[in-house]
Amino acid sequence: MTRTYRNYVDGEWRDSTTGETFDTTNPAAPGEVVATYPAAGDEDAEAAIRAADEAADEWAATPGPERGAILRRAAANLADRKEELTALLTAEEGKTHAEAGGEVQRAIDIFYYFAEQARDLAGERKAASGPDTNLYTREEPIGVAALITPWNYPIAIPAWKLAPALATGTTAVMKPASVAPGPALALFEALDEAGLPDGVANVVTASGSTGAYMTEHEAVDAVSFTGSTVVGEQVYETAVEHGKRAQCEMGGKNPTVVSDTADPAEAAEIVAAGAFGVTGQACTACSRAVVHEDVHDEFVDELVAAAEGIEIGPGDEYDMGPQVTESELEGTLDYIDVAANEGAELVAGGGQPAGDRFGDGYYVEPTVFTGVERDFRIAQEEVFGPVVAVIEVSDFDEAVDVANDSDYGLSASIVTDDHTEANRFVEDVEAGVAKVNDKTTGLELHVPFGGVKDSSTETWREQGATGMDFYTITQTVYDSF
Template sequence: MPSRSNFIDGEWIDAESGDTFDTHDPANPDAVVGTYAQSGAVDAERAIEAALVASDEWADTPGPQRGRILSRASRVLAERKEELTELLVREEGKTQPEAAGEVQRAIDIFDYYGAKARDVGGTVKGASGPDTTLRTKTEPLGVAGLITPWNYPIAIPTWKIAPALAAGNAAVIKPATLAPGCTYEIAEALAEAGLPEGVLNVVTGPGGEVGDTIASHPDVDAVSFTGSTGVGNAVYDTATEDGKRVQLEMGGKNPIVVSDTADVAEAASIVAGGAFGVTGQACTATSRAIVYEDVYDEFVDAVVAEAEGIEPGNGLEGGEMGPQVSASELEGTLDYVTVGKQEGATLETGGDALDRDGHFVEPTVFADVDADSRIAQEEIFGPVLSVIPVGGYHEALAVANGVEYGLSAGIVTDDHTEANRFVDDIEAGVVKVNEKTTGVELHVPFGGMKASSSETYREQGEAGIDFYSITKTVYDNY
């Protein structure tokens, strides 16, 4: 069982209060997985000071040298993949294949940004007059404050930390208190890879103290947040008061449109994968299936069969869908099941907590859902799918766009024209054709529209480095 203090300026330091908190296995809530520092504002300020002191030297470190450290960290994580996978399963609840895939993603992200760090610097352009060099010079912002959620406890911290460091920034990260263990493993891997002291600092504790301090501190130059829309908007208001650069990735209510040209069995498999994979605990999870009436009944039967074929269970014991991360998350999902019944939707399958240890719930499908109902409008963050009948493309598009969110969306169709129309018309930052709404590539931009994002900067790929960088334009008349 790991016991972790804060990681500040290359040292393990207890919280000023001396208090700690425990994390628990969602599949076995009586089992303590780790003990961590219950930090406050003083601890966050100490971490920010360490990052500020380290920032100039790290900014002056050549990009290829920074990249080599990130690449070495990738190799360290790869050597520890098995133990990291087990930690992720025990602390967050994913199945073993899901956790292993997430750990591999973190390995690949560090490898990617290790290479991309060589390209950070600027470009040369042709000048209009003679005897003049025209170029750009890319520089880091300084200190980045990173606030991450529990649902992807190694991938999301990695895709914030790696581009921030590649661009030459120092960083302070506050991982979610439900699953902070993997973030400390990242810090250890980077330290072993040669990252200078103070360049990355990890502080655990409540968002109201640690997160607010990071968002408001005058020595933090940029804030990157992933989490709920309500908290994200509060972070944005706090961070922008003194002009910080801010990046938010927040909630989703993601649709898949199922056309009457689709292979229904394939469509049901795609939808079920997006709805019930990672226990529906993803901002990109498929929450709404918007289905043409001609194939509606057949689709409902097929997706119900998919749901009923999933066996929830402990991820380390072969479970096909893990538990929800906490009792409160399970309670929230069950509350929405009650809402769906009260709203008149048809509960086709699932909807109950499982009578066993752990925060397990059945994969749940509601049919005949009103597009304006709460279960079709509000983010549930659990394995609950709403199936909505529509008359055709235009109604499907109106329903798909008729929510406050715009993160991920998909269409299953054999009509190429229809697919391209959907790509043009949908209000979402990630668009999938004949694929589930979850799962994204690491080398292309990721982000949403509307209430799913600040719509400022994208994450991942080259866009990730752009957020943590600022550009000077240099005119050199020689």
């Protein structure tokens, strides 16, 4: 049975003032409607922002341990619904059951983590120059935050924006991507059941134009965005123009360097996991394998075998699910055509799988290209699908040069048995996240995350205790007596 959702504004579940709705469908079976949502407009966003603004002072005055207790109860509520939310995420976004379950668990863990962090947000005491002054800092909430989240991690990313905001005493208005908003709304259901005061957190399901309205609104003090670089740059420029604090995490063209000391089979396993996991629909997905000529051929054989060994199908049964929408699928297929026309050699995948289980689903095969030159579009532009370009190099210096030859700088990894080489890579690679003998995807929740270059506005990091900095302003106190 199709579920019907409402917006959550000022502690109430409300229909949109527009009276309009939209449906989400299952990417594995596009004729199957998953849920119906209100198509919110600016009037709905206005009500949500005003509610957050009116609740801001009281929430800021709420003791940190009390705010943390609400987050902890919300985490427990999410845990009780883990299987239900895993099924919803798979149905709306297309992830496999294992991937969706891992993401739901991450959201639960994030809420528990920031529940504890709320206890420790007390500033620091410093030594004063004189004996009669007590010198210390206080962390004050910034006010109202607008949170704009993407569809590819529809519960984890909303959680890692919303939980730290609430932990600091900041109120929030969220606009999740309309492709898969259900998991994000589950966070608000959990918070509502946990006793969150009215107006502290609000969510509206709407088009991108409503996100723009939120970004410009006079009562919004900070804007946090995750999504494409094109949109993120627009969001940042608008927010800054209107005097707001802003953070934007955007696209990636993430490399894995395969050293001549690497085991080709191990390297191929790492690259395949980073490139084909979550159907390649991650900003941190491995899109380029930069491989030393001495191990190139064996690595390619292993990577092709890994790609061809992936079973594709509906996410509740198979290794790799569909792409999220028809337009995302078409974009990936277009890039596959571009790569072939540029002269790259297709050695695995490259098409849509045939068979009864695929139906009209948005499936594409895990794809590997070799003979890729560093200036090919397939080596420079974000694909956002399960496609990896293999670039052959002659030595370590060339490998790092190729890895850095991108407008993006989000995540990068190296597979090597040489510790000195690993250290040099970490020092020289232009990326916000650097990994050794690991895939480019996968993040710990208690350390900072963010990119450089066109992957990020390079303003504030997300996740970990550092993730709360964006939502606070430091006050320095000189207490003389």
